[in-house]
Amino acid sequence: MKKKTTIADVAKHAAVSKSTVSQFLNGRYSYMKEETKNRIADTINELGYQGNFVARSLRLKRTSTIGVIVANILHSSSSIVIQAIEDVCSSENMHVIVCNADEDPDKERKYINMLQAKQVDGLIVFPTGKNIELYKTMVEQDFPIVFMDRLIHGVSIDAFLLDNELASKLAIDCFIEGGHHRIGMITPPLDRKITPRIERVEGYKNALKYHNIDAKKEYVEITEINEVKNGLDRMLFTDYPPTALYIVNDLMLMEVLSFAKEKSINIPKDLAVINVDDVPFADIYTPTLTTIFKPEFEMARDAARLLLKKINGEDPKKGGNVYRYKPKLIVRGSS
Amino acid sequence: MKKKTTIADVAKHAAVSKSTVSQFLNGRYSYMKEETKNRIADTINELGYQGNFVARSLRLKRTSTIGVIVANILHSSSSIVIQAIEDVCSSENMHVIVCNADEDPDKERKYINMLQAKQVDGLIVFPTGKNIELYKTMVEQDFPIVFMDRLIHGVSIDAFLLDNELASKLAIDCFIEGGHHRIGMITPPLDRKITPRIERVEGYKNALKYHNIDAKKEYVEITEINEVKNGLDRMLFTDYPPTALYIVNDLMLMEVLSFAKEKSINIPKDLAVINVDDVPFADIYTPTLTTIFKPEFEMARDAARLLLKKINGEDPKKGGNVYRYKPKLIVRGSS
DNA sequence: CTGAAAGCGCTTACAG
């Protein structure tokens, strides 16, 4: 590669000092002669000078970059979340680096270390549920960070969450209104205490209780995504199977729909279905899909805004606040 | 934020020089006493030292980071492509920054400038079709870059492309075998000369010609994604509408399916459908969807590997080579 | 209105 032009080259060519070029580049021309200004501008064009962000970052101890670690990039919501964060950041001239932890705490840790080594100014994380010590260290260091979607108890980091109890209640109420009383639920494992999963199971139980229905163990299938079909086999092919199924996310929904197709289960006649995440094909699927919409764009936008405030030292509050957002039931044909 | 520990802190605390610490960090302990080694290791743990990648990058003039600019993050293929690139890169200790040009040449240019300012070592781009001068400059500067999916004539940059002619031929042949001879096609605008679009239209025409069918103008709908439904209105509600429709990508497919649902068009009875991009819901949709599979994982992996070679100066070839990959027809229920 | 100098945190060629 050809050697790049630096500020020193521009300075020499324009017969001024590096300081003056730097002042020009940073728009501080308060005391600069018109003529000097023009000469520098021309030189920059002529030499095709491009600033070196790395040098600038080292000097300023600020990279104008934040890191985002999503739990699983395959969720349909991830691209919306990323877009919302990009929107907020680019309007404030901040850059975004996105990493996918893939629900793996080791990857999460590796990415956090990498991003910190790259000196990002702050972090938005969908925590996998481990790495608690790491987060504590970051809190101690006063490193700007916010959580999305999940919170970790005992760590004072602001978190932007769905009102998961309400999400479950909306689904259960809708089923009950439709005359169902055998209502199942399917969720990924709860071992890492991942907030939305835990809270949605709680919400499901409470909603049933509210309607005087006992929550049956056999109606709650807790299973890895690649075991969903076996779980459904267990749950649905019994003497009193559920007639309605509440699904906690879009990836599980795909498995349920696939299973229903394989086994010729008619939705909603044989099994009514409501899932959290308003998937893009909800309107074009047959039947159309009743879903719970999460305001993830707003959540991500607000998270990004708060993080930028923290980075700029404009957030006087102590960490550990929880911001809740209301889900919305979108009734379509599957319930 | 608390001040970070630097190499100087470690050096002082371990009573050695900065050079020695740096040697240690970079694994060059050929001539280092066991004792020194241990003392440094202990100090690093004790102080919680974390390297500063920015300083290292400035010194080495190498960031170990590449940039990826996808044309449109909403394509279902994007996440696969990104994953493939991440895989290759992380195995070589390279980092990846992904940007979404959103089919907007201005955004593309802004991102390229930003990534170059950040001193990325190379670039993988799905070019939007403009910014030709910018690419020429990069070629002149010998900046490592490869194109994916699209190529730009007159610019000597290696490109990884689908055999788009074959993709069209597979679809048309399948329709013909099914007894169709009124075969339509729908594609986004061709004005930016975006390679897959142009080549797929050509392939469609050639395949029809091969079967002695005249390509009718009215059967090729060229339209923006948000105008697809109007286009279908024009094409399908005539005296001799096509009985089969070839769709060039997943986003257009969504619109077609939505339209079919609204107008109660039965797929495949009223209209057979084949699209490029093996979408995730192809198997669970009713009907299941006949698609053209692109080996995008391999394409992206090979592109990333070549780029890393270029960065390491291990690719002796002149740029401008085109690597073609074979698509595959996956016959399901919609054709 | 502009310049010389110091320093951000590293790495490396060189000296010893």
Add this chain to the structure above:
DNA sequence: CTGAAAGCGCTTACAG
């Protein structure tokens, strides 16, 4: 086997 020094490309406080 280890250290002192220079330098990567910037920015800024200070001097004039």
